[in-house]
Amino acid sequence: MNEFTEIVGLSIGISVTATLIAAAISLPVGAALAVFSFRGRRAIVVLINAFFGLPPVVVGLALYLALSHSGPLGFLGLLFTPSAMIIAQTILAIPIITALVQRASERAWARYGDELTSDGASRFQAIPQILAIIRAELLTAILAGFGRTVSEVGAVILVGGNIRGLTRTMTTAIALQTSQGDLPLALALGAVLVGISISISATVFALAGTAKIAGSDEV
Amino acid sequence: MTLIRLLFAFALTVAGTSSGSAADRSIVLASTTSVEASGLLAHILPQFTAKTGITVNVVAQGTGKALDTARRGDADLLLVHDPDAEQHFIDEGHGATRRQIAWNDFVIVGPSADPAHVRGGHDSVAALKAIAAAQAPFVSRGDKSGTNAEELRLWKAGGFTPDTLKPEKWYRDIGGGMGQALNAASAMNAYTLSDRGTWLSFNNKGSLVITIEGDAKLINRYDVIELNPQKHAGAKLGDAKIFADWLVSSDGQQAIGAYQVNGTKLFNPSAASPK
Numbered sequence: 460m461n462e463f464t465e466i467v468g469l470s471i472g473i474s475v476t477a478t479l480i481a482a483a484i485s486l487p488v489g490a491a492l493a494v495f496s497f498r499g500r501r502a503i504v505v506l507i508n509a510f511f512g513l514p515p516v517v518v519g520l521a522l523y524l525a526l527s528h529s530g531p532l533g534f535l536g537l538l539f540t541p542s543a544m545i546i547a548q549t550i551l552a553i554p555i556i557t558a559l560v561q562r563a564s565e566r567a568w569a570r571y572g573d574e575l576t577s578d579g580a581s582r583f584q585a586i587p588q589i590l591a592i593i594r595a596e597l598l599t600a601i602l603a604g605f606g607r608t609v610s611e612v613g614a615v616i617l618v619g620g621n622i623r624g625l626t627r628t629m630t631t632a633i634a635l636q637t638s639q640g641d642l643p644l645a646l647a648l649g650a651v652l653v654g655i656s657i658s659i660s661a662t663v664f665a666l667a668g669t670a671k672i673a674g675s676d677e678v
Numbered sequence: 679m680t681l682i683r684l685l686f687a688f689a690l691t692v693a694g695t696s697s698g699s700a701a702d703r704s705i706v707l708a709s710t711t712s713v714e715a716s717g718l719l720a721h722i723l724p725q726f727t728a729k730t731g732i733t734v735n736v737v738a739q740g741t742g743k744a745l746d747t748a749r750r751g752d753a754d755l756l757l758v759h760d761p762d763a764e765q766h767f768i769d770e771g772h773g774a775t776r777r778q779i780a781w782n783d784f785v786i787v788g789p790s791a792d793p794a795h796v797r798g799g800h801d802s803v804a805a806l807k808a809i810a811a812a813q814a815p816f817v818s819r820g821d822k823s824g825t826n827a828e829e830l831r832l833w834k835a836g837g838f839t840p841d842t843l844k845p846e847k848w849y850r851d852i853g854g855g856m857g858q859a860l861n862a863a864s865a866m867n868a869y870t871l872s873d874r875g876t877w878l879s880f881n882n883k884g885s886l887v888i889t890i891e892g893d894a895k896l897i898n899r900y901d902v903i904e905l906n907p908q909k910h911a912g913a914k915l916g917d918a919k920i921f922a923d924w925l926v927s928s929d930g931q932q933a934i935g936a937y938q939v940n941g942t943k944l945f946n947p948s949a950a951s952p953k
Contacts (some may be wrong), residue, residue, distance in 0.1 A: 527750045527751070527752050528750060528751030528752050528912060529750045529751050529752075530750075533751065538752050539706055539735065539737060539752070620706075620735070620737035621737070621738070622735040622736060622737060623720065623736065625735055635715075637857070637858075637861070638711070638715060638854075638855050638856070638857030638858055638861075639715050639857050639879065639880060639881065640857055640860060640861060640864075640880040640881040640882030640883070641881050641882075642881075642882055
């Protein structure tokens with residue numbers, strides 16, 4: 460495998476993994492924030508929306524200090540590994556996916572909430588059904604999360620260290636090529652990055668389109 | 679729910695593979711940016727790995743940050759080029775042995791129009807004074823790297839301190855790596871101090887040319903520093919020592935000396951007779 464495909468593969472592998480982990484957390488949490496009402500819920504929703512704009516370099520720095528050998532999680536030995544990059548990107552994707560899921564769930568809950576709980580089902584049991592109703596929006600939410608993770612450089616360069624063959628992603632490679640004055644190469648890598656993000660989004664949308672038609676009479 | 683279980687299984691697989699690779703023999707080398715940006719490490723590391731099976735993971739950061747990374751316990755070995763900061767690191771008890779592996783030199787590059795009329799000279803301090811007198815733009819790394827430290831030493835020799843330089847409009851502190859500084863100098867037609875290795879392998883020179891070279895003050899020494907086991911027991915000091923020993927061995931020295939860019943040798947091996 461040459462270095463280029465290795466970099467592209469690592470970028471996508473890390474970002475897809477981070478997005479999936481973030482989705483696994485954000486989907487139930489986002490729906491729960493719409494379904495359950497409790498004291499402080501509004502504050503949590505505001506906070507999650509505020510974290511949309513979490514600067515990646517700040518997340519990277521905080522995680523760097525936590526994962527450093529002299530930090531509280533240093534014993535895990537994760538600094539400068541792909542795992543550290545996955546953690547950083549997961550943290551960046553969670554607020555985006557959660558907020559978008561929460562917003563869509565709130566609309567669905569307002570409309571179908573009574574219906575979903577009328578046969579004695581608990582609110583907890585309604586969560587998977589809410590998620591099924593908003594599945595088209597879920598896709599947008601997850602892709603927004605993926606877009607955030609695959610394009611960021613500030614966090615992964617800090618916790619990953621841009622190690623050749625281990626933690627060098629497309630964005631950190633672009634930063635490196637730029638610093639070596641290889642601007643055309645950096646730009647070419649950038650074009651590939653953009654192309655890959657577009658194709659992944661297009662593929663997911665195409666797949667989702669088919670699924671939506673197949674299951675359209677359920678809604 | 680099955681989907682979620684699947685996601686977790688996938689995540690665990692990925693986590694498993696990355697911690698699995700940590701069990702292989704590998705060390706983290708915190709290095710100055712120049713040895714990576716110039717392509718030196720990409721040239722010599724495969725030879726070392728083929729011989730010993732030890733992978734060297736390079737985190738290229740600039741000397742100041744590399745020393746900090748090692749202080750925090752996040753590196754197993756150092757390859758840096760700032761004699762004063764290195765000595766300080768050793769005096770603090772973090773470093774054990776320091777050995778010089780190679781040297782090259784710094785150059786002052788600047789626009790070919792040469793507004794300060796310094797081109798062709800060999801006196802770096804006089805050139806900086808002329809640049810200051812002409813108020814010609816000068817780009818400073820400003821990142822506590824080895825090159826930044828060398829630059830400030832030269833300014834000091836010419837009677838300038840960081841405090842007198844900072845207010846000056848022509849003195850532009852960019853807080854970035856060597857490549858960024860060269861990109862900035864190229865864009866602003868400014869002078870800057872560069873290590874020769876990065877300069878030769880840099881591909882966006884624009885109108886920049888070497889204006890000053892060959893001053894004895896401009897020598898640039900690269901040292902490998904092993905960590906003190908009493909402060910850094912968690913580091914992989916054994917494998918780090920194997921790499922450090924290889925760098926100063928005849929094999930390692932030969933590999934360093936054989937590295938060329940466009941027919942020019944970038945680093946002069948000097949383990950046998952340190953400069």
